Amino acid sequence: MAHVGVPRGTARKRRSVALLATGVLTIPVLAGCSSDSEGPTSVAAPQDIAPASRDRVTEGSTVTWAIDGVPATLNAFQADADSATTxxxxxxxxxxxxxxAKGEPRLNPxxxxxxxxxxxEPKQVVLYKLNQQAVWSDGREIGAPDFVAQWRALSGKDSAFWTARNAGYERIEKIERGKDDLQVRVTFSKPYADWRSLFSPLYPKEVTGSPGTxxxxxxxxxxxTAGPFRLRSVNKPEGxxxxxxxxxxxGNExxxxxxxxRAVEPEDRTDALTEGAVDVADIDPATANSIALAARYRSGKGGPPAHGPGSDSTPASALRSWALAHGSDEEAAEAAQAAREETREAIAxxxxxxxxxxxxxxxxxxxxxxxxxxxxxxxxxxxDDRVRRAIARTLDxxxxxxxVLGPLGLPAKLPGSHLALAGQPGYKDSSGALGEQDTKEARALLADAGWTPGGAVRRTEDTKAGSEAEEKGRAGKAEQKEKDEKAEKTDKAEKAEKDDKASHDEGMYVVGDEKPGDGPAGDGEVTAQDKQAGGARGAYAPTGTPAPAPASVKDRLGKAGKPLSLRFVLPSGPGSQSLRTVGEKIVEMLDSIGITTQVTKVDDDSYFKDHIASGDYDLALYSWPATAYPATDGRPIFAKPEPASDGSLLVxxxxxxxxxxxxxxxxxxxxxxxDxxxxxxxLKQADARIWAAAGSIPLYQRPQLVAVDKKLANVGAFGFAAPRYEDIGFTARQAAGSTANRKK
Incomplete structure (x- = not known):
């Protein structure tokens, strides 16, 4: 699945991605009770990879794996590296x-x-002892020179290297060879808890040794290279x-x-699977449903198909179709025969x-x-943090x-941390620092911030008195009517007096900055339509008087005549349906307490770059990957923005x-x-304060759906764990005409 909205690259360590957005930006009551339990908790959903021992996996064959696109770079430390690069x-x-599988870093033997x-003391020193069999594909052993070259490239001291991250490398003071090149001694100028995050992936010195390469x-x-596979070719035109x-x-062969x-757009993956073009593909719920339906499909023998063309056929309709096709009306029979043939072809x-x-x-x-x-x-x-907290406490x-997760049969356990997920050793539910869902408390927070029902209604000079000339005219007319009243003392004069009073009251209250007819009346206030002397309401309102406001608008929140209206930006692509569904529900929840949202749907390609990263939004949905190193990876995501010399904001x-x-x-x-x-x-203290600040409200852990050839083992929805590529394979040798052979 392609997820729109996963941020990439900055000066610090960039999180591995999938934009995570869209369909990926795909993508789960406010803040459940905080848990005081320490240590790892059970993983919300285990990995699903059809595990099999290596002796059950056959040798040979080819697997084709769908990716969003051929990566722009194979250098994972550059800003435009993406999930395909990883x-x-x-x-x-x-x-x-x-x-x-539990999201912990484990030494790779x-x-x-x-x-x-x-x-x-006095400084942190880490000693690496390398596997004596480990060599690059050219036969040279992996050793200290590779560590030194990568440190110098990523330390940030040489601007000739165009790197998107240097977190941790800038703390290294020196790297020394031990008794041989297979021992690497790394000394840090400042302590670094996440030292295990360094040198992964490790590039050969031929790549990191010079800015050009x-x-x-x-x-x-x-x-x-130095993995179970080596690179044969990159063909961008063919993808x-x-x-x-x-x-x-x-290692194990x-x-x-x-x-x-193979590059396959998310919206094309159902066709790619059907045509046998790929064996493994991240998919969206719609494609997953198609696969589930296929498992229940039956042919039309003995009855109509389970679904698809011809599934709506009944014995009566089938008999009628046969009768028409074999009837004496040649024209009708020809049309019926053609329709039956078309249906047979569609069914096939x-x-x-x-x-x-x-x-x-x-x-x-x-x-x-x-x-x-x-x-x-x-x-x-x-x-205003009170408004942010109010919105957060409105959400269910x-x-x-x-x-999102219920229809997929996945557990919908609410994430309680910004820095770890359930199952990881650093996980703790800190959402209690914000508080549980509470509409009453949300309204109180908004009121404290000055946003109240009817607050969008204000008295304006223009509508209170009209123009100066109109005011003088009305005053003169009122004076004349008063004289007439005193002189005549008739029922007609009394009615004129009432009309005159109504003419003064009309038009005194309008919605600030709203077009006529769009504004609410405040609680206890009156509108022109409520003050009409007779006839249809509003029929006798003076020119320029706002039309009556819809009754539902009365509960809109506002302050000083300005409505509380927020711009909600969402991606519009076919892989973003889950995000839009969530967005629609959030709009309903905010609407229930009087907050107006203006939904803007934009192209997936521009969603993150032109809106999220640039700050062109009030509300948005996007995802962050989990990490084994939250102290390093979380810092740039939640760092306090600082003003730059040019007046912009460094975020x-x-x-x-x-x-x-x-x-x-x-x-x-x-x-x-x-320690x-x-x-x-x-980190738990930091997470509690991030919750309290209410800038980011975790909603759900994203679903991971992967279509995999049923004969493949050790591949699928990996969860936290990194794939073991050397163990992936078929549990039964592919027959002629199978996927791999069809592609050749």
Missing amino acids: RITGALLPSLFPMD DYLESAKVIGQ FNDGARTTLEN SVVLDRNPRWW AKLESLVF VYAAEQKSLNGFAVRKSLEPAYTQLALNGESGPLS RQELADA EQNYTRVGSDHIDQLFDRAVSEL ANASRDL
Whole structure:
């Protein structure tokens, strides 16, 4: 699935992505009770990869894996690296501490014998002992020179290297060779808790040793690799990246002979699966439903098909169709025969499609990512934390999570942290710092901030007295009527007096900055339509008097004549339906307490770049991936924005523009704390303050749906864990005409 809305690259470590947005930006009562439990909790949904022991997986064959597009770069440290970059380099390059199924970093024995902190005073020192069999594809051993070259490229000290992140590398003081190149001694100038995040992926010194190869050479090819696969070709016109087994791989040999990554747009994946063009593909709920339907499809023998063309046929309609086709009316018979033939062909085509889709299973879990409601606190009503907290406490998060995850049969456990997900050791539900869903409390917060029902109604000079000439005219007319009243003392004069009074009252209250007819009357206030002397309401209102306001508008919140109206930006692409569904529900929830939202739908391609990153929104939905290193990765996402010399705002990755010095200090302390428990405690404190600031409201953990050939093992919805590419393969040898052979 393609998710719109996942932010990429800044000076600090960029989170791995999938925009996470859209369909991905795809994508679950406000703030449940805070849990005081410590330590890891059970994973909300386990991975679903059809696990099989290696002896059950056959040798050979090719698997084709759908990606959104051929990556712009194969250098994971550049700003335009994306999820495809991560997926491909994961099979080609060393990852020293990949995440396991619980979201913890685990030492990878294929590359390391050991790695540990051997000193903290006066400075932190980490000693890496490399696997003695580990070599690059050209035969050179992986060693200290590769670590040194990557540190120098990513340290930020040499601007010739165009890098999107240097977090952690800038803290390294020096790297030394141990007794040989297989021992690497890293000394830090400042303590760094997340040292395991460094050197993953590890590039050969041929890539990181010079700005030219780092900036340009590694974008399109990697000649030297060190994974179970090696790069054979990158073909952008055809939209494919082909990997072959690495003959110099020292670990378990890859079961597949080759692995092909093929660019397939999310909206085209159902067709790609049906046509046998791919074996593995992230999919949206609609495609998952199509696969589920295919499993229940039956042919029309003995009755109509279960669904699709011909499924609405009944015995009576079938008999009538046959009678027409064989009747004496030649014209009617010809038309009926043609219709029957068209139906037979449609059924045959649909049956073939269903048979193809029935060869796939939907592997499902929860992505290591959460979708959030972002509230832009840079300016306007949302710059007031009381308004942000009120919106957060209006939301029924459980309803939103159920809407996305319930139909998929996935657990809709509400995320309680911005910095970890259920199952990770640092997870703790800190949402209690904000409070539970409470409409009454939300209204009180808004009232305290000055936003009240009827607050959008104000008395204006223009409508109170009209023009100066009109006022004088009315005064003169009133004076004359008064004289007439005293002189005549008749019923007609008394009626004139009432009309005169009504003429003074008319038009005194209008909605500030609203067009006629759009504004509400405040509580206890009167409008022109309520003061008419007779006849149809409003029929005798003076020229320029606003038309009556809809009754429902009376509850709109406002302040000083200005309505509380927020711009809600949503992606419009076919893969973003889940986000739009959630957005519609949020609009209804806010409407229930009088907050107006103006929904703006924009192209997926521009959603993040032109709106989220630039701050052109009030409310938006996008996702953040989970990480094993929240002290490093969370800091730029929640850092307090700082003004730049040119007057702009430096937000790093904090696209809500909400932050505080205290939160920054807690992150800084956590990333320098080498005691894991102490570091986690500091992060929990930071998370509680992030909840209280209400700039980001986690709604649900995103669903992970992957269509996989039923014969494939060890691949699917991985959850937290990194794939073990060498274990992926078929549990039964492919027959002639199978996917791999059809592509050749």
